[in-house]
Amino acid sequence: MSLRPVDLISGMPDRFTMPIEFLELAAWTTQVGNVHNGYGYLADPRIGEHCLVAIGDPARTSWAGYLVDPDRLWFIAATGGEGSSVCLWLDDDGRQHVVHHGSGSGSILFAVLPSPLAVLRLFAVGYEEPCWNTDWGEPPEQDGAALGLYRSWVRERWGVQPARTGIEALGLEDVADQWIAVNGPANDPFLHWLDRPGTVVRN
Numbered sequence: 001m002s003l004r005p006v007d008l009i010s011g012m013p014d015r016f017t018m019p020i021e022f023l024e025l026a027a028w029t030t031q032v033g034n035v036h037n038g039y040g041y042l043a044d045p046r047i048g049e050h051c052l053v054a055i056g057d058p059a060r061t062s063w064a065g066y067l068v069d070p071d072r073l074w075f076i077a078a079t080g081g082e083g084s085s086v087c088l089w090l091d092d093d094g095r096q097h098v099v100h101h102g103s104g105s106g107s108i109l110f111a112v113l114p115s116p117l118a119v120l121r122l123f124a125v126g127y128e129e130p131c132w133n134t135d136w137g138e139p140p141e142q143d144g145a146a147l148g149l150y151r152s153w154v155r156e157r158w159g160v161q162p163a164r165t166g167i168e169a170l171g172l173e174d175v176a177d178q179w180i181a182v183n184g185p186a187n188d189p190f191l192h193w194l195d196r197p198g199t200v201v202r203n
Helices: 020-031 116-125 145-158 166-170 173-180 189-195
Strands: 039-041 073-078 085-090 096-101 110-112
Touching: 020 039, 020 116, 020 145, 073 096, 110 189, 116 145, 116 166, 166 173
Parallel strands: none
Antiparallel strands: 073 085, 085 096, 096 110
16 A cells, blocks of 8 residues: 655645745655654654654644644644754745744744754754754764665755755854754844744734
8 A cells, every 4th residue: 555645735825836945845754654643754653753853734733723834834844842843934035934933932043044954954964853953963872773765865866965054054153152042043033033023923
């Protein structure tokens, strides 16, 4: 029996454009059989929690009572077991960005990330929960060997080498101190938008 493909775009408003990097990641998780309950994983989820990144949200469960204004945010992947995620965000001018949306009760990183490809490279570093930006200055405690297939795909498909740390993966060496702080960079436009009065919360 074939696996149902991981779906990233069902119901997505037309003003969003799903980056090809995330579409191909969803297709890759399906191709290699790393799909469970409609979510795609970077390593086989049946052999242990080597990485809690889960791409896709078949029931759109991460919207209810969690993401502010779904018209401006679109969930891509969980980055930790406490509810943090990578999303697409539309700024006030309608420009699309990829952002990290902390859970608030765990990670409190709310920030624009450099690019979809940088996110794929961050995932390949091997952090079990890449939501914890305070860890990005050091390599993960585990070697992440279970991510071997994923790392090979990132290298062969996208032509980028695995990085030792999250800071290196995201190309943020010049501003590393800001990014490994608990709150992340203080002047981030996504954080400012979330803090602005009038930002809509949909329950």
